[in-house]
Amino acid sequence: MDWLSNFWAVYSNLVLSLGTNALLALSIYLTLSCGMLAMANAAFMGIGAYTAALLTMNYNMPFPVSLAGGMLMPALAAFIIGKPTLRLSGVYLAIATLSFGEVVRVIVLNTDSLTGGALGLNGIPQLTQWWHVALAVVLTLAVLYRLRRSKVGRAFEAIKEDETAAGLMGIHVDGYKMLAFVLGAAIAGLAGGLDAHLTFFIGPNEYGFGRGVEILTMAILGGIGGLVGPVLGGVILTLLPEVLRSFDNFRLIANGLILVLIVLFLPKGIWDPARMRRWFKKA
Template identity: 75%
Template sequence: MDALSAHFDEFWSVYSNLVLSLGINALLALSIWLTLACGLLAMANAAFMGIGAYTAALMTMNYDTPFAASLAGGMIAPAFVALVIGIPVLRLNGVYLAMATLGFGEVVRVVILNTEDLTGGALGLNGIPQLTEWWHVALAVIVVVFVLHRLKVSKVGRAFEAIKADETAASLMGIDVRAHKLLAFVLGGAIAGLAGALNAHLTFFIGPQEYGFDRGVEILTMAILGGTGGIAGPVIGAVFLTLLPEVLRGLSDFRTIVNGLILVVVVLFLPKGLWDPARFRRLFGRREVRPC
């Protein structure tokens, strides 16, 4: 028993950050899945993550707030910003919405860089208390998955599906399209902010380069790769994309190439993602036997 405990302690000391990163990335993938479920190709989640990270870190460092209050602040701040920018921006659709939200992300990065007295500028924030523990991340993922599941099967979730399928038809059915889009955008911002707040209190240091275009593409890739047909898809995609570089670490200089090839193969042969409920029903479901 002591030997097993010693092995676990050794494993946790080496891989604890990786394990917690799985949960944080799952939250990020779920945040963009929520907007995709409403037919919104919004790329502001990396910026919302940064707003949540800096808000929570500054509350802890400058005002010595309790960790729970810092997490709440890390959710409220990006949710409020999402509400403010969502009202004009969500008039756009498709690639135009993606471009506008990418522009917003660049504005957030520039603001962080130019407010050195508050955010540390390009040097970032150092010395953030490492308060995030495994159960914080696990509880956050469980609660978010539960809330999104209840939302998906509710009247609001059905309205999201209708808007995604046909926005005009949904409007003719009496669904307030703009209000539901704004709700998805704000909730997605809050979840991304929660991920940022947890990550800030895990990594000890945050900088503006962590919340740029590359992170935004990574978040979208996790959701698309896992599959947007259900809540399990983004979580599976986040786990896959987080673990893949570690699994390929032994390939040294070829790791990035093999990583890219694997992603291309998955996208080509599994266009609906790793988690596709319809595919599993076809593979494992009972075939109906028709009389001759």
């Protein structure tokens, strides 16, 4: 089994990144499934990462407690900013949540004594193990699966299809949108906490606009018609840079071209249950 040991020594961070990126894609899937184009997940990931790392480094908290804190803080932030921002919709909601991400970045940059500022935090203990990530992904999928098949999931779907009609049917639209927003923030915070204890270092530039677009792309690429889609999108976007490494300077061009082709020919993402059912019927 030497080959397995060698493989894990070289690619362990990449393999574990598959899980954390899957969690990030699932976090934005929640808000998309409720019809909200919220782009604050990168900021929530950053809040979770810094909170968990500081609890471990400065207060010697056990790893599970640090992860719980990394989920609680972004959930609390989502609840606070959700009150004014979730009244918006479409591109206005996207702009408002992107602005929140920039506010978080500026706060991190200007609190050097706590967050390390532009230099970031170094020397974070590497506590994340493969089974932590696997357990987090499995539990998140289990919770979201139950949620999707419950009254809450049906309310999310109704709000996504027609918010006005859902309100006339007696669905508490604002409450369900807040629930999706807060749960998505908690999952993004969990991914941030796991990632912080995996990479030794975190910095404010890791959770900016580019990361937010990447998280959204994962969900759109995989498809939001089910839970498999976001996970698949997260896996593809994590592996794609490695697969295209041999293209060297043309890697970003090839990456973008692949995404454009998928969006053009598979507008509902790679994992589209309705399309697959049609294929099976034809077969």
